[in-house]
Amino acid sequence: MCFRRAPTASLRLNSPPHMPTIVTAERLSKTFRVKVRDPGLKGALAALLRPRYRDVHAVRDVTFRIEPGEIVAFLGPNGAGKTTTLKMLTGLLYPTTGRVEVAGFVPWTGGRDFKRRIALVLGNRQQLVWDLPPEETFLLNRAIYDIAEPAYRERLVELVDLLELRDVLDKPVRQLSLGERMKCELAAALLHHPPLLFLDEPTLGLDVTAQEAIRRFLSQYRERHGATVLLTSHYMQDVTALASRVLIINRGRLLYDGALDALVTRMARIKRIELVLGPGDGVTAEALATFGTVKSFHFPNAVLEVRREEAAATSARLLAALPVADLSIEDPPIEDVIRQAFAHGVGQDDA
Amino acid sequence: MMFRVPTAAFRVLRALWRINVAEELQYRANFVASLLGTLFWIVTALLTLAVFFRHTTRLGDWDYWEVVVLLGVFNTLTGVIEAVLRPGIGRLAGEVKSGGLDLVLAKPVDAQGFVSFRRLDVWRFTDVVLGLTLAGYALYRLGRVPSFVQLAAFALALAAAVVVVYALWVALMSLAFWFVSVENLSVLFDALYEGARYPVSAYPGVLRFVFVYLIPIAWTTTIPASALTGRLEPGFALVAAAVAGVVFALTRLLWRSALKRYSGASG
Numbered sequence: 324m325c326f327r328r329a330p331t332a333s334l335r336l337n338s339p340p341h342m343p344t345i346v347t348a349e350r351l352s353k354t355f356r357v358k359v360r361d362p363g364l365k366g367a368l369a370a371l372l373r374p375r376y377r378d379v380h381a382v383r384d385v386t387f388r389i390e391p392g393e394i395v396a397f398l399g400p401n402g403a404g405k406t407t408t409l410k411m412l413t414g415l416l417y418p419t420t421g422r423v424e425v426a427g428f429v430p431w432t433g434g435r436d437f438k439r440r441i442a443l444v445l446g447n448r449q450q451l452v453w454d455l456p457p458e459e460t461f462l463l464n465r466a467i468y469d470i471a472e473p474a475y476r477e478r479l480v481e482l483v484d485l486l487e488l489r490d491v492l493d494k495p496v497r498q499l500s501l502g503e504r505m506k507c508e509l510a511a512a513l514l515h516h517p518p519l520l521f522l523d524e525p526t527l528g529l530d531v532t533a534q535e536a537i538r539r540f541l542s543q544y545r546e547r548h549g550a551t552v553l554l555t556s557h558y559m560q561d562v563t564a565l566a567s568r569v570l571i572i573n574r575g576r577l578l579y580d581g582a583l584d585a586l587v588t589r590m591a592r593i594k595r596i597e598l599v600l601g602p603g604d605g606v607t608a609e610a611l612a613t614f615g616t617v618k619s620f621h622f623p624n625a626v627l628e629v630r631r632e633e634a635a636a637t638s639a640r641l642l643a644a645l646p647v648a649d650l651s652i653e654d655p656p657i658e659d660v661i662r663q664a665f666a667h668g669v670g671q672d673d674a
Numbered sequence: 675m676m677f678r679v680p681t682a683a684f685r686v687l688r689a690l691w692r693i694n695v696a697e698e699l700q701y702r703a704n705f706v707a708s709l710l711g712t713l714f715w716i717v718t719a720l721l722t723l724a725v726f727f728r729h730t731t732r733l734g735d736w737d738y739w740e741v742v743v744l745l746g747v748f749n750t751l752t753g754v755i756e757a758v759l760r761p762g763i764g765r766l767a768g769e770v771k772s773g774g775l776d777l778v779l780a781k782p783v784d785a786q787g788f789v790s791f792r793r794l795d796v797w798r799f800t801d802v803v804l805g806l807t808l809a810g811y812a813l814y815r816l817g818r819v820p821s822f823v824q825l826a827a828f829a830l831a832l833a834a835a836v837v838v839v840y841a842l843w844v845a846l847m848s849l850a851f852w853f854v855s856v857e858n859l860s861v862l863f864d865a866l867y868e869g870a871r872y873p874v875s876a877y878p879g880v881l882r883f884v885f886v887y888l889i890p891i892a893w894t895t896t897i898p899a900s901a902l903t904g905r906l907e908p909g910f911a912l913v914a915a916a917v918a919g920v921v922f923a924l925t926r927l928l929w930r931s932a933l934k935r936y937s938g939a940s941g
Contacts, residue, residue, distance in 0.1 A: 417937050419938075443777065445773075450777045452697065459693050
């Protein structure tokens, strides 16, 4: 009976006009009670005898809606509440207060019918069986999600093709690179064609090529199947390449909900120029300071911050004036943008 | 509804075990290691027993070969523990700590069943064979041929013993949900289970009470061995089965409240 449900779900996906909001979070809060422990042996003993507790507000009063087919990125520094929110949306955690509806279910009471509609990929944990080729894990998921043989074959062929997995399918997982393993994790998580994907740091620790491959795959997959993707990431590139919309969370609060471009042009008024100076001498911090704000200078590396619109011109001047071996222009790290957003506040008006 | 759940469970278990067998067959040396390890353990256990019996002719009113029958049962259960429980639910504490359990909880499976039976270290089933062989040999030395009813009672009591051992593991492992930092809960089980190496009647009264009613390890070895040697009425196996049923139901409840705690639904 179960396998009939999946096709129905994808049919519904192909007709977005009838599809209601796929994720609704209303005034979501999560408070953890944690034991407070003073440092040292004395503290440990005190905590053992008379435990003291402190409330940690991991998520506070967060409200948002996500429409089918959107790719939405949760951004925020470590401990901001991204993963806690993701866990509440997938039913792994109960919210302290607030309402959640995901794909028509309340996640933590949705049971197996709900779990068949989602995929959860955690960048720092793996479900692949270590000593065996990835296909063994795929077969296990085939059994778990009760996927009929023809559908399984068809999906496997597609995923292997999109993720370029032909050469790794029969190698034990332990011999695969980190990037190949993440690709296989994605394949394993998508065999049951969930309309909703939750990805927690899917590119964590991967090299640039692998990161790009994952991004390319995710956007292709979404185009083909209209799946909704929610992801958390530290990498600005993940977000710029994939997400049409970002939710910025810091200290449990939703600071910004809207298009990324609007945020970056509003908040990131600066660019970073990273320099590697060539052999030679005479380059001083003072000399660099005439080009922009020196963020760091440890010969031969230097990092300058300049105003966004001047980045190109300043780079040209730097190349002309100094013995530069390498130069790159970067957006400031996402933490900086967020910190800035947090310090100066972000209006929701252009969201 | 009634028939759907088991079919799904068996389908998943079959897929899991197929993987395990494939994995284990890569390490054929494990078979030899496991066999040698068990033989070595049995010899040591018999020697220890021989030392005891140099000073006495009876241990808790059991004679030498009766205790050897019990050792055989103990070894059989050890086989089940090492083949199924330790590699499966034994990893739970670590996964609660690392958060790896989330991936299981996000799947449309019964988490307790999945975590418990996901792995089979097939070679360790040699312990089951060797344990039963040892019990059979001891029975032969006792000069007793069990009747069919006694054998059936033994089979039922042994099955009940497996359930009780499983329940003890679930109960211990569930502690990980409350005390996240506990690393090696299986050591705790090993310490407890040492008590099952001797007939429960060999222990002083208080300990006997504990082993029968509180930490029910008496039901794991003493009862099946007694059923086999004819110390107990065969009908007593039904009591053992009932105990197993109650203990299983309790651990199921414990598991549920543990999961609720994990997701923050309670407290």
